Amino acid sequence: MKLNTKYYGEREYNEKDVVTFKKGIPGFEDLKNFILFSVEDDEMFNILQSIEDPSTGIIVASPFCLVKNYEFKLDDEKKKELQIGSYEDILVVNTVTLNSKLENITMNLKAPIIINIKMRLGEQIILDNPNYPIKYPLFKGGV
Numbered sequence: 001m002k003l004n005t006k007y008y009g010e011r012e013y014n015e016k017d018v019v020t021f022k023k024g025i026p027g028f029e030d031l032k033n034f035i036l037f038s039v040e041d042d043e044m045f046n047i048l049q050s051i052e053d054p055s056t057g058i059i060v061a062s063p064f065c066l067v068k069n070y071e072f073k074l075d076d077e078k079k080k081e082l083q084i085g086s087y088e089d090i091l092v093v094n095t096v097t098l099n100s101k102l103e104n105i106t107m108n109l110k111a112p113i114i115i116n117i118k119m120r121l122g123e124q125i126i127l128d129n130p131n132y133p134i135k136y137p138l139f140k141g142g143v
Contacts, residue, residue, distance in 0.1 A: 001013055001014065001015070003035070003049070003051055003054060004054055005049055005054045005055075005057055006054050006055035006057070007055075007057055008037075008047055008049065008057060011035065011037060011049065013035045013037075013051070016120070017035050017036075017120075018033050018034070018035060018051060018120060019033070019034050019035070019036060019048075019115055019120050019121070019122045020032055020033055020120060020121055020122070021033075021034065021121075021122045021123060021124075022081075022121070022123070023123060025048075025058070025113070025124050026111070026124055028050065028053075028056060028058075030052075031050045031052050031053055031056060032052070033050070033051045033052055034048050034049060034050055034051065034122070035048075035049050035051055036048050036049070036060075036091075036093075036115070037049065039059075044061050044062075044065060045059055045060070045061050045096065046059075046060050046061065046093065047059060047060070048060050048093070048113070058095055059095065059096040059097075059098060060093035060094060060095055060096060060113060061093060061094060061096050061107060061138075062092065062093055062094075063092065063093075063094045063107065063109060063112065064092070066107065066136070066138060067109065067136070070109065070132075072112070072127050072129065074114065074125075078114075078123070078125065081121075081123070082114060082116045082119070082121050082122075082123060083116055083119045083121060084116050085118075089116050089117060089118040089119070090114060090115070090116060090117070091114075091115040091117050092112050092113070092114055092115075093112070093113050093115070094107045094108050094109060094111070094112050094113065095107070095108045095111070095113070096108075096138070097135070102139050103137065103139055103140070104137075105137070105138045105139060106134075106135040106136055106137055106138060107136045107138055108134050108135070108136070109127075109132035109133055109134075109136045110126060110127055110129075110132045110133060110134045111124050111125065111126050111127070111134070112124070112125060112127065
């Protein structure tokens with residue numbers, strides 16, 4: 001299948017590439033189906049692109065590249081909702097907010113997006129950890 005995105009051109013995907021967010025994503029509750037693809041020329045960033053709204057693509061990145069000790073526990077209810085059988089099934093990404101000034105580009109560590117890559121289910125969760133800010137600077141000197 002082909003998707004003409006507003007900002008990232010035409011993207012090819014298969015039905016097996018679609019990640020379903022049963023609850024949507026905060027701010028995009030009506031959008032349930034997304035594909036994830038990497039940004040060309042930059043392995044750090046990916047796009048979580050809605051297949052229902054070609055103008056909605058969320059920039060995400062792995063928190064583990066930036067915060068070595070980033071960790072949290074998923075409760076049993078969340079594991080069941082996302083049908084997680086093993087931690088190897090999980091992909092964790094966090095939203096990135098761009099800015100024209102490099103030092104003001106931030107990542108939301110407070111609300112990771114959990115994706116069961118095996119079952120193609122995802123959800124953004126809110127962590128109850130004061131050490132994980134909503135605006136964590138990706139580059140030194142920001143925020």
